[in-house]
Amino acid sequence: MSKQRNLEKSKTTVCESCSAYKSANLKKMGLNADNADYVIALAGNPNTGKSTVFNALTGLRQHTGNWPGKTVARAEGGFSFREKFFKLVDLPGAYSLLSTSPDEQITRDFILFGRPDVTVVIADASRLERSLLLAAQIMEITSRVVVCVNLIDEAEKEGVSVDARALSREIGVPVILTDARSQIGLDALLSAIYDVASGEEKPSPRLRVALPKEAEYAVREIEGDVLRLFPNIDNARWVALRLLEGDTSIENAIIDGSLGVPELMPAIDDSTAIPNLKPEAA
């Protein structure tokens, strides 16, 4: 057992490239997601395959379907990898973190205030720019991001090929290519998640945008006020920027005090299972 652990720590290239070795490490834990060592959020544009990745990693059968807007509540599942327990949270698809429909708010609030250890952004390889715009917004909030470029099979058919290493250099976070429907690339994804979660790899996002001087000054001042009102909040800077931009949903969240309280959001296990078999957490 200790020998095996040493092997993992040393991260030899032989083991890295051997998928059988890693697959053997993955234990799908289904709904058993209590006492997780790490919490992993799955975010991405609608219909990029978040639920497919979720199912592949947890062994659950969250309903998947080929249409945008299928997942409207967050689903949770667990898996264990290299002797650590991971809780995986499948979030509704979102085009941006700035919008106001209830499903997109669930995504935004979880990434902002749910304190995931890693946020995996699932991107559509054929529509990379739009997918990465969301990734860029998420990287404003947290640097612990892994970008999973999914649906590479479709992109290939459309003549698009993605250079993962180049893209990773460009945006400063790990980039993994996957075809989750055919279980391709999941081992590399697991390793990347593990590395970022455990702190072995520290991404440094490079898509952050510098603000004009006076805006930067205003953001800092507002950030201080936000922190005084909500001392336990992460990402006060992000909240400050939204206030400066006049985001009414954030203004309302400040007035009614729901800012930074993820418990206000419901969690539903499976959006098509009959809810009274698996009752919602109240």
Added chain:
Amino acid sequence: MRTKRKEKDSAQQTGDKINDGGKQTAAQRKKSLLEKARQHRKAIGENLHDAVVAEQYGAVSAAVERSTSTKQKSQTLAWQTRLDRIVTGRISGFLFMFVLFTIVFWITISGANIPSAALSLVLIGKAVPLLHAGAAAILLPPLAASFLIDGVYLATAWVISVMLPPMAIFFPLFTILEDFGYLPRVAFNLDNFFKKAGAHGKQSLSMMMGFGCNAAGVVATRIIDSPRERLIAIITNNFSLCNGRWPTQILIATLFIGPLVPSYFGGIISAGAVVAVAILGVAISFAASWGLSRTILKGEISTFSMELPPYRRPKILRTLYTSLIDRTLIVLWRAVVFAMPAGAVIWLVANITLGGTSIAEITASWLNPIGLALGLNGIILLAYIIAIPANEIIIPTILMLTVQSARIAGAGSGAGVLFDIESASYTLTILQAGGWTLLTGINLMLFSLLHNPCGTTIYTIYKETGSLRWTMLATLLPIGIGFTVTFTVARIWALFFR
């Protein structure tokens, strides 16, 4: 790490407490914070947001530019575009939809007949006498045996034999269409109607979800950002025929509509009838949305853009597996869970007597005038009251109540149960003994479409709207429409056939 998460949680809680303390000043401080932000915004200019997003987009597209390469133009897009021209065409789209769903139901109906008959032969025809013999052998009191076998067991067995075969065929077909990417195209075709009805185009998606389960459809309305349009979508979701009601439609169409034509046309005509009821549901959904958006839910219509996903080759085997395990078995399990207590209730109301007549008969005969005026009967109405928790058990409930109160020879009466071997027509025999006509069949199909949502859906509507008033409206509106429609059909029927 484990303890770390716990600390985080408790930190969250103390944060709330701090907010609660000193409410007055906190509220004032919040106000002044927002005011400060507003003033800064004035100074900096309103277009900060756009500038930030534009710069972000520039950075992203530069990164993508440098790390992707595009080879020759693809061929997949060409056939997808050609297919979309038919599937989402102005007229061809609807023709395609109608033909496709008729075929799906035709496969379901013709495929489900034989296994359904076999199941009821085994589970009811063979098992009930065996169970009674067994109960007698272990000296179970006859009343207890009858309660367990003719009540609890019979209802469960009926649910399985009536529902399992159509579901096992219909769900995989439906899931394959979903996997392929057809559902959003249907939504796309219907989008225009929703706009005309004053509702949100995304309602077409929550409506599609409702064709699986209305409770899920109600939750799916979360994709709609305007509260007004979301309420319309929630209230009208019940007009989508759900999992629990498809089997009722399929069975009644097979029994009453199919025989109207020569037998080789029977299957396709029955399928057409089911599709017609489903389309009627969609039409009523539009009408109700239109009515709501012009009366109690007036307001602006939001625009949105919906993206049609690419067609994807369905993973047939996985689809078969997941739709069997996830949809079929979960829905069947729910039906069984509700059928067992319902069977007990049915047996009790049919066997507890007041002055010589059973409670079921008293209630049914009391409801009968109303039922007959609606072209139904008292037993059907009573069944719909017993089956409020789940639509799935309507048919078994009706059958059991009919058998128990009509005292059909042998059925469920212990020894010497007379179950026809050609069992598909056996159900018909029971129903005809209960006084059913073609009108009863048609109106049951209509009433199954147009009645109150099931208990789970009502509860979900309450949770999603947080309002008793809207929940009441969503519950009473369909049943009001149902009474009106069935009553009108019965009146017209009386004009022609009497």
